Amino acid sequence: MQLRSRPIPPPSGDKRWRIVEGTMRRHGYQSHALIEVLHSVQESFGYLDDVALRWLAQAMRLPYSKVYGVATFYQFFTLKPQGEHTCVVCTGTACYIKGSTALLNAVESSIGIKPGETSANKKVSLLTARCVGSCGLAPAVVFDREVAGKVTPAQMAERVKAWASEKTQPAPVGEP
Amino acid sequence: MTIEELREIAEKEREKQAQYEHRIHVCTAAACLSQRSDQVKEALEKEVQARGLGNSCQVKGVGCLGLCAAGPLLTVEPKGQLYQNVQPDRPEDISAIVDSLIGPPAEKLALSADLPFFKEQKKIVLENSGKIDPERIEDYILAGGYEALLTALTEMRPIEVIEQITRSGLRGRGGAGYPTGLKWGTVAKASVPLGGTKYTICNADEGDPGAFMDRSVLESDPQRVLEGMAIAAYAVGATRGFIYVRAEYPLAIKRLRAAIKQAETHGLLGNNIADTTFSFKVELRLGAGAFVCGEETALIASVEGKRGNPRPRPPYPAQEGLWGSPTLINNVETYANIAPIIRNGGQWYASIGTEKSKGTKVFALAGRVRNTGLIEVPMGMPLRDIIFKLGGGIPDDRKFKAAQTGGPSGGCIPEQFLDMGVDYEHLAEVGSIMGSGGLIVMDESSCMPDVAKYFMDFCSTESCGKCIPCRVGTIHMHEVLRRITSGEAKPEDVASLERLCDTVKNTSLCGLGQSSPNPVLTTLKYFRDEYTAHINQHKCPAGVCEIKPPQPPGDDERKSKPAEVSS
Numbered sequence: 001m002q003l004r005s006r007p008i009p010p011p012s013g014d015k016r017w018r019i020v021e022g023t024m025r026r027h028g029y030q031s032h033a034l035i036e037v038l039h040s041v042q043e044s045f046g047y048l049d050d051v052a053l054r055w056l057a058q059a060m061r062l063p064y065s066k067v068y069g070v071a072t073f074y075q076f077f078t079l080k081p082q083g084e085h086t087c088v089v090c091t092g093t094a095c096y097i098k099g100s101t102a103l104l105n106a107v108e109s110s111i112g113i114k115p116g117e118t119s120a121n122k123k124v125s126l127l128t129a130r131c132v133g134s135c136g137l138a139p140a141v142v143f144d145r146e147v148a149g150k151v152t153p154a155q156m157a158e159r160v161k162a163w164a165s166e167k168t169q170p171a172p173v174g175e176p
Numbered sequence: 177m178t179i180e181e182l183r184e185i186a187e188k189e190r191e192k193q194a195q196y197e198h199r200i201h202v203c204t205a206a207a208c209l210s211q212r213s214d215q216v217k218e219a220l221e222k223e224v225q226a227r228g229l230g231n232s233c234q235v236k237g238v239g240c241l242g243l244c245a246a247g248p249l250l251t252v253e254p255k256g257q258l259y260q261n262v263q264p265d266r267p268e269d270i271s272a273i274v275d276s277l278i279g280p281p282a283e284k285l286a287l288s289a290d291l292p293f294f295k296e297q298k299k300i301v302l303e304n305s306g307k308i309d310p311e312r313i314e315d316y317i318l319a320g321g322y323e324a325l326l327t328a329l330t331e332m333r334p335i336e337v338i339e340q341i342t343r344s345g346l347r348g349r350g351g352a353g354y355p356t357g358l359k360w361g362t363v364a365k366a367s368v369p370l371g372g373t374k375y376t377i378c379n380a381d382e383g384d385p386g387a388f389m390d391r392s393v394l395e396s397d398p399q400r401v402l403e404g405m406a407i408a409a410y411a412v413g414a415t416r417g418f419i420y421v422r423a424e425y426p427l428a429i430k431r432l433r434a435a436i437k438q439a440e441t442h443g444l445l446g447n448n449i450a451d452t453t454f455s456f457k458v459e460l461r462l463g464a465g466a467f468v469c470g471e472e473t474a475l476i477a478s479v480e481g482k483r484g485n486p487r488p489r490p491p492y493p494a495q496e497g498l499w500g501s502p503t504l505i506n507n508v509e510t511y512a513n514i515a516p517i518i519r520n521g522g523q524w525y526a527s528i529g530t531e532k533s534k535g536t537k538v539f540a541l542a543g544r545v546r547n548t549g550l551i552e553v554p555m556g557m558p559l560r561d562i563i564f565k566l567g568g569g570i571p572d573d574r575k576f577k578a579a580q581t582g583g584p585s586g587g588c589i590p591e592q593f594l595d596m597g598v599d600y601e602h603l604a605e606v607g608s609i610m611g612s613g614g615l616i617v618m619d620e621s622s623c624m625p626d627v628a629k630y631f632m633d634f635c636s637t638e639s640c641g642k643c644i645p646c647r648v649g650t651i652h653m654h655e656v657l658r659r660i661t662s663g664e665a666k667p668e669d670v671a672s673l674e675r676l677c678d679t680v681k682n683t684s685l686c687g688l689g690q691s692s693p694n695p696v697l698t699t700l701k702y703f704r705d706e707y708t709a710h711i712n713q714h715k716c717p718a719g720v721c722e723i724k725p726p727q728p729p730g731d732d733e734r735k736s737k738p739a740e741v742s743s
Contacts, residue, residue: 034481039423039462066482073483073640074464076423092385093580093616094542096630130467130634131385132424135542135614136207136244136549145426147210 008059011051016044020052024059031062034070038077047078075130083118083125085163088142092131095139099153103139104128106153111164124163177443177450179326182317185442189318196234198277199253200224203306204237205395206427207549213248215264220250223274233277239396241306243293244549251306252276258287258294292565293547298528300536301512302552305396310431313438316399322444324518325403328410329450332518337411338364341514343522345534350379350470350507351582351611352687353533353600359504362494363412366502374414375503376405378511379475380421380428383467384583385634387614389538390508392550394421394428397512398435402458404511406445407518409456412504417458418479423465432460467584467638471686472497472505474640485642486686507612509538529555533599541567543616544574556597559589563617574619578702582611584631584638585691587698588624607698609691623720624703625710628696629657635692646689649680653696660707663714663723670707674700 007029010017023040027033037060041052048071057064071077087107091100104115107126111119118125134140137149143159193199202208202217214237221235241249246260250273257276262269262285272282289295299305308315316322328337342357368374378401382390394401405417421429436458439445447455461479468474469484476498478484497503513535517525526534533555539562542548546568553562559579563569570576578588581598587608589596596602600610618627636650656673659665677693684690700707709715714723 030481032479032481035464035478036462036481039464069483070481074466076463076465093583093614093630094386094548096385097543097616097618097622129424130383130465130638131387133382133388133391133422134207134210134244135386135388135540135616137210137247138542138548140210147206149207149210 008055010059011055019044021059029060031060034060034062034067035074038067038071038074042077047081049079049081080118081122084123084166085144086125086127086142087144087160087163088127088129088132089115090130090132090134090138090140090142091128092133092135092138094135095131098138100139102153103141103151103156106157107160110157110161119164121164121166123166124160126160177322177326179323179330179450182322182326185314186318186320189314193234193318196232198229198233200233200235200250200273200277201238201241201253201306202235202250203239203241203248204310205240205392206425207240207244208247208249209427211247212264213250216248216250216262216270219264219267219270220273223270227274229274229277233274236309237311238307239305239310240302240392240550242297242302242550243287243547245547246287246549249287252281255281256289257281258289259285260287261285293549293551293568296557296561296566297552298536298554299552300516300525300528301393301400301509301538302396302550303516304400305392308397310396310398311434313399313435313442313444316397320519321399321515322403324515325406325410325444326450328407328518329452329454334364334411334413337407337518340517340522341411344513344517344525345522345529345532346510346513346517346525347533347600348507349509349513349537349612351585351609353610356506356510359494359506360408360411362492363414363502363504366495368413369501372499372501373416374409374412374501375498376409376412376414376417377475377479377498377503377505378405378417378419378508379470379472379505380419380425380508381463381470381475382422382425382508382612383470383638384585384612384614386540386542386580386583386616387612388540388542389550389613391422391425391428392540393508393512393538394425395431398428398431399439400515401432401508401511402435402439402445404506404514405458406449406456407514408504408506408511410454412502414504415455415457417456418461418498419458420461420463420469420475420479423462429460429462436460466640467634468640468686468688471688474686475505476503483640485640486688488685509613530597530599530601532601537598537610537613539613539615541615541617543580544570544619544621545617546571553598555599558595559598560594562598562615563594567617570617570619574621576617577620577622578618578624580608580616580618580627580695581614582609582691582694583614584634585609585687585694586611587694588618588627588702589698590702592702607694607701609694621718621720623661623716623718624699624706625657625661626716626718626720628699629654629661631695632657632692635688639688639692643683643685643689645680645683646685646692649676649684649689650692652676653680653693657696660710661716661721661723663710663721663725665711667711669711670700 474484474486
């Protein structure tokens with residue numbers, strides 16, 4: 001165990017940094033916990049920005065290049081802020097066979113965003129996942145962390161439209 | 177914790193459960209949860225209380241019941257009556273279930289347990305799945321859990337444990353099928369660097385699209401995996417273990433965390449387990465959406481907090497793995513098989529399955545098949561039985577076209593091999609692999625070159641970029657497939673595709689690249705007419721691809737950059 005000076009204070013007084021610091025402390029500020037710490041930043045802030053990455057590099061005594069390298073290698077991490085709502089369309093084989101492409105097209109034609117994009121009013125982000133493991137219910141979509149199965153393009157369009165024009169409560173989706 | 181104490185816990189739990197005359201088991205694994213089975217459970221609890229049956233009927237959340245397509249599922253015990261598609265917002269469903277406790281079964285929702293889907297299965301890995309509450313270790317102990325670990329620790333030497341595993345003929349369930357006993361033996365014999373230790377890793381980075389067996393095992397019976405890991409650690413002499421699980425499986429992560437904590441408080445993980453000198457700690461590591469991390473050396477890099485780049489083998493992780501120490505890596509399903517083998521002996525396990533592929537295999541049935549869900553069948557069951565008997569055949573009276581196993585590393589198996597027994601050897605013979613167990617059924621509405629393009633798109637994006645054949649080759653193969661599926665290809669493109677496949681297969685660094693041509697090669701072999709139809713007749717037989725009318729020859733294809741990723 002190498003000798004360490006006092007932990008480097010987080011970039012701002014935001015309380016969410018405490019959660020991140022807690023994760024680092026639990027792993028003894030060791031470099032092998034980098035991915036765990038990045039998860040904790042993304043969970044607290046929604047995305048990884050440059051300020052966070054630079055601070056992590058200092059606090060964990062890693063080259064910035066390494067932190068950046070890891071953050072960009074893994075598809076799960078995002079360096080861009082996400083919209084208020086996220087909608088993750090599964091593009092796994094079972095979902096592909098059962099028409100996940102039609103779902104993506106439904107979003108594009110209803111609110112005009114493609115996978116990886118966020119609507120102009122920052123309400124909805126459209127993402128794709130390799131497989132969410134709900135193949136039995138294909139095609140599956142994760143609306144704000146909730147998995148919905150057997151989604152139809154019409155339901156999909158309705159849901160994202162409701163989100164994009166907000167204030168209105170979205171209708172439940174995923175049930176016949 | 178001694179074996180007597182363990183039995184005491186089981187006895188207490190038995191008494192506790194015996195208080196209840198009836199039990200309603202509601203599936204709370206991810207698939208049923210997304211169909212709001214949690215609300216079904218709540219509604220049932222309320223109804224049971226309202227009728228004053230709180231003392232005689234227990235409503236319990238259990239793991240996966242298998243038939244995800246018919247969810248939310250539940251069973252009423254002790255009769256074992258299954259019910260399907262129970263909706264929380266239909267009060268008549270809820271009261272019908274509670275009525276059935278004392279009356280006849282609720283006909284409308286009942287699902288016969290005599291269906292081939294249930295009857296033809298043989299459950300070893302999934303034996304507790306759908307029976308026990310995955311969030312309570314006591315329930316697992318009542319089902320005989322941790323007896324194998326304590327027996328191994330107190331009555332068997334490590335070498336005897338390995339002998340039993342070798343005798344069982346168990347092979348790695350992650351896809352490659354390497355004999356588990358042999359792997360354990362290598363790690364056990366490897367010497368530890370000064371001041372170091374050996375590690376066991378559980379590979380729960382189930383990245384194959386279309387596979388969800390590991391997720392289901394972790395969500396339904398997490399303690400079984402921990403027990404398997406602990407037995408493995410004892411056998412090879414490891415003291416620390418890591419479970420590398422996908423971040424996309426939040427429920428599995430939550431249940432694993434809870435399971436580790438409970439096992440620690442019961443003294444079944446941690447220091448001096450069962451008052452022996454054996455200590456074993458397990459930590460969780462989350463993946464972050466990189467398919468290549470299912471490859472063992474990439475996985476090790478990721479556990480170390482690095483980019484998930486694979487490295488050349490040898491040295492194999494069994495000699496030099498995590499932080500340079502000997503490391504045992506097995507898949508979730510492999511570990512889930514360990515406790516029953518120790519409990520019943522290797523001979524028992526070896527009596528199931530075929531000559532070279534022993535035991536059972538869990539498959540995730542998905543795609544164009546009626547009964548999508550999770551099944552466990554003995555090795556060697558004919559593909560036809562799996563798809564048409566258990567799976568219930570193809571919906572809408574369409575025609576079967578192909579079964580895809582092994583995800584992006586596997587191949588498409590055509591109709592003429594439907595009577596082939598499913599085991600490691602036969603699958604390899606037809607150009608596919610067992611893989612982790614995803615089995616996706618395709619009917620005539622799927623276009624095979626398009627499927628090949630889909631997998632190549634997957635591989636080219638998931639390639640880590642370290643070695644050139646995989647990084648560049650997958651993109652070029654994808655480009656050729658894009659040309660074929662958009663009607664721009666020339667007849668000679670097929671030959672160049674075959675050459676590319678050959679190069680990438682033989683010169684890539686890790687399994688991702690080496691196996692990425694499999695979907696292309698098998699579809700070229702068995703569905704060549706579809707390729708020719710695209711190229712020569714500018715037609716897509718399945719009507720999937722949008723093919724532009726043929727253009728006069730020009731050199732505008734030459735300048736085309738790698739195609740935009742379209743999934």
